Amino acid sequence: MTWDANLHVGVTTLAEPGAAPASATRELSYLEAIRDALRYELRRDPSVLLMGEDIGVYGGAFKVTQGLIEEFGEQRVIDTPMAELAMLYAAIGMSFQGFRPVVEMQFADFISTGFDAIVQFAATNHYRWGQPVPITIRAPGAGGLRAGPFHSQCNEAWFVHTPGLKVVAPATPADARGLLLSAIRDPNPVIYYETKYLYRSLKGPVPEGEAGLVPIGRAALRREGEELSIITYGAMLHEALNAAAGLEQAGHSVEVLDLRTLKPLDEQAILATARKTGKVLIVHEANRTCGVGGEVAALIAEHAFAYLDGPITRVAGPDTPVPYSPPLEDAHRPRAETILAAARQLLAY
Amino acid sequence: MTWDANLHVGVTTLAEPGAAPASATRELSYLEAIRDALRYELRRDPSVLLMGEDIGVYGGAFKVTQGLIEEFGEQRVIDTPMAELAMLYAAIGMSFQGFRPVVEMQFADFISTGFDAIVQFAATNHYRWGQPVPITIRAPGAGGLRAGPFHSQCNEAWFVHTPGLKVVAPATPADARGLLLSAIRDPNPVIYYETKYLYRSLKGPVPEGEAGLVPIGRAALRREGEELSIITYGAMLHEALNAAAGLEQAGHSVEVLDLRTLKPLDEQAILATARKTGKVLIVHEANRTCGVGGEVAALIAEHAFAYLDGPITRVAGPDTPVPYSPPLEDAHRPRAETILAAARQLLAY
């Protein structure tokens, strides 16, 4: 038996529902959309620079930055020593002198090695002495790739809890580009969670130029429905959409909200969908306890209580490290089927 | 104007409701109870040792470990270089050779400097290769002492989210001792949040010997009531009890649940009180978003939904660093009055 042989083979093409495609769009993979955003910002703004381990000559562990050192030179695409903490502190220092560094963590899992720079310095600085810290931290996260406990983490909740940061998690190529543009231009430290699983497996239309900007703090309604709301983000959006399609076949009308920004959460959109359907299913790949789903549930339980017709339900990664072996990882990572089962139960409530 | 001149003056004495006092108890301050637990374990178990910055000769920044190096020697009360990451990794290594290290973070705020050792190594090890990591990390946390953004943090949610850790947060001298005994004996990494604010301001009866053990994972009902449940932990317990007393005078019957353990949460006790009163107010000093309160709310919204008579409400520290200046810190830290106001609103729902 071999596992995941076709993990990267079936490419999903996602139409962006709701938004009429802008005049100029291209079909890009999720990864290409990220690279496109980096290139676009590097061209547009001379203060933007990239830093990271193996991002220059090698083009990055996932080749996201491939070709950029050739175009922009090693002054703007900086291969660094293997030192996440110094790297992130250095980015802060550069930002104090007019740069807008975009720092690549080789995997989101290594963000913990530079934790202090983010949560203690960058997050608090503007509050303390008024100096903005316009840095972007790219964190390639999440699982499904048989990469084991240290290359599959979804650790966004650490930062969603920490005041002073912004956290985004695009689920589509258009958002991957659009949110990265916004992150780089934001005067605050933004952690940009990109989903490795989607890098090459997902393609979609991506608006060009400024038209593609996606504002931080705004969720996207990916599917409208009446009976149930699924609230999710990242790779789970696609599992949720599959589940919703399955439910439609069974005659159910399901709404799917893609959070896109995890901090600040789009409370309005969250509460609007909860109030509309009265039944909420929250889905994320990250470990359940104290994850973003808990916060979303709490917001709804406080501010949309009167509209609820059933228990706020969560489908999330169990509270374990992400295991390596395929049957274990498959049991760990929520899938359309898991979501379907939970949704059916909630619909029947 | 001078602030907080009598911050440490008024000593509250807390009777432990519910539990009949064990035959042998002493009145100890919260700080003395911690020291007593350390001494008790050091005497009982030769594999227990203490490590930290300035904990030996100096007796610790807060004098928690005062006198212990004199009694147990510098082999068991180890003054370390100022290197939290090495310290925590060393503790892991020591635990692999039969020791049970208790590591003091000088302030909970510096736990982020040793973050990797905790969340990447200690938390995952037993799951990965089956070797337990029996270490205890003492984290003196929380505010109210005019100590500013880096000596006042409540960062427990980072660890509550991370699988493989246990997290406790005693609110009384008896629990301070009893949970520390349990933490040290637990075969897993336990983060022990002690509240600096209570060190000398709170005294209470503390059972002696083995009778004082408090199991990890069990909340304590500090006050029984019918109309509303306040769920809280740490220093906020005392604000909540004050608020509950105030509400009683206004004719309201309020229940107060002290979580004591934050991971694993005592879901049974949480759901029981929520089902009983139907109205839940969650209180913590930590920043609101993605805090432990969000998780508690989510648990209730999922598993006690049918019993709810009002929105699950949270009173928490706002999403900012803990500011220094007294009027700012006072506005940041929940107090009995804040809790009262929220409770009144919920009671009126």
Add this chain to the structure above:
Amino acid sequence: MELPAELLTRAHYWMRLTRALDERGTFLHKQSKIVGGYFSQIGHEALSVAAGMALGPDDVAAPMHRDLGTYLVRGLHPQRILAQFLGRVGGVSRGRDANLHGMGDLSLGLIGFISHLPASTGVIAGVAHAFKLKAEPRVAMAFFGDGGASQGLAHEALNWASVFQLPMVVICENNQYAYSTPLARQMHIEHIADRAAAYGMPGVIVDGNDFCAVYQAASEAVARARAGAGPTLIECKTMRMRGHAIHDNMAYVPPELLASWAQRDPIARMEALLRDRGLLDDAALTALLAQIEAELDAAQAAAEASPYPDGATVTEGVYAV
């Protein structure tokens, strides 16, 4: 090389101002006007003032909790510092950060300090990196202590500075203790400057209580950095003459050690030098001290006149807009 009279006189003023301000801070804490912690820097005046004076106006420094002199030299007004200590709106952090934390003001080339040592050494590496990328002839200066030297970040930042050959000067203030921990428990070597070799950068040892020695070493390092020749590590040997913070009675410090360092007081040495060179006499000193007290009285009055922040503003400013 003999330093010019004007420079020494200026340095003397800064050193005296630093000590007087520090003593005022201690007094305000005794009066409970400053709440929370307070860090005294007595004994550090020579190094903090000299390092600060070695920089040019466009350079950037990240002083730490005992480098009050550097803040002053770079132009941070005592009024803003006192208002900071007192938690007032007029303080550098507008009441948000405590004591010497968060006293950043880039218009003065100052990075605000956070507790997590030696954070600002990492930040300074980035500032220096920016100068290099922009090809600006500017220098960035970091400070860390004998305690901070044990932190991984000290290593990472020094390595970073040397890999990229950045215009950075690192002042290591070896004051023999990190809180209660003596040097020998912090490291198994005698000279922190010897670590410079681990990064292929020059390491210099100076008497941190001798203004002229620190000034000369720092000026050379600044010149090297400005010329594009890379970073330097300067170890200033000194002694923390007070407790770690105000509540600490320093029982762990052998009295002989303190006594021997008291003989080497940086201000006394500076004044002996000035007198030797005919630049100071009793009358001039008395006048200077009176002038400084008057300056500080005015600064304190203004600081105390500054209001406490309004609690309602607690959530303001978390994000830049």
Add this chain to the structure above:
Amino acid sequence: MELPAELLTRAHYWMRLTRALDERGTFLHKQSKIVGGYFSQIGHEALSVAAGMALGPDDVAAPMHRDLGTYLVRGLHPQRILAQFLGRVGGVSRGRDANLHGMGDLSLGLIGFISHLPASTGVIAGVAHAFKLKAEPRVAMAFFGDGGASQGLAHEALNWASVFQLPMVVICENNQYAYSTPLARQMHIEHIADRAAAYGMPGVIVDGNDFCAVYQAASEAVARARAGAGPTLIECKTMRMRGHAIHDNMAYVPPELLASWAQRDPIARMEALLRDRGLLDDAALTALLAQIEAELDAAQAAAEASPYPDGATVTEGVYAV
């Protein structure tokens, strides 16, 4: 000093076994039987085997992702390693951890590796600390690379070991690259061993492709540590002969550099030595290789016979009870 024939023959077996197992791993990955990543260690056989053999049975090692030889020498059976690579229940981590991560087994004195480099150097400092506290004559050995040397933890752990004078030996495997990053981008010095002086410990440079050199240096360091004379840093100069991981074609490595190191292949050198000393001939080598293939065939069959873990067990074992 000439090493005994028996020892060299044993070392030769381990080195050949290491390479054969590694090549099998690569092949299993090509076959998609191993999924996810795979790290080859070709070129590291001398150092990983020699370091492992310098330890005694009660000592503890924390090898990293290219120290397959050390795992084998310490007694980890190829069957458990292959089952680990294949994600089976019979693997060291029972399918929970990936490739060479998490291959810990304290009954063999092995600490499981995590990705976050150089984590296990910190853990080993603690193991060594425990030995010292218990006054046991045991030694703990850490491994980190030229990349890991840039991490703050490398500094903190070396400093810790020297402050407490721990029985610790640190093998720095300088294989010229950290992923695509060449040494000169990682540090501004030539010899990582020179950093030992920053901790007041001996630093030794050896040819990491020469079994005898590594064995002798490691044995001396182990003896020093066991005798209570404190830690040693040994830098093994070697070359990573494959890509960082299996997907990496190493286009960034100058072909001449690779070619020159190919001349210094550790196994070829060992075999030349053995032939010189009359301990090996063609027939013996053929027999040894056949024996190793047979051993690995059996190990692989047993590993493949081991089941995948049951998905239902995913939440088991997070906590020790």
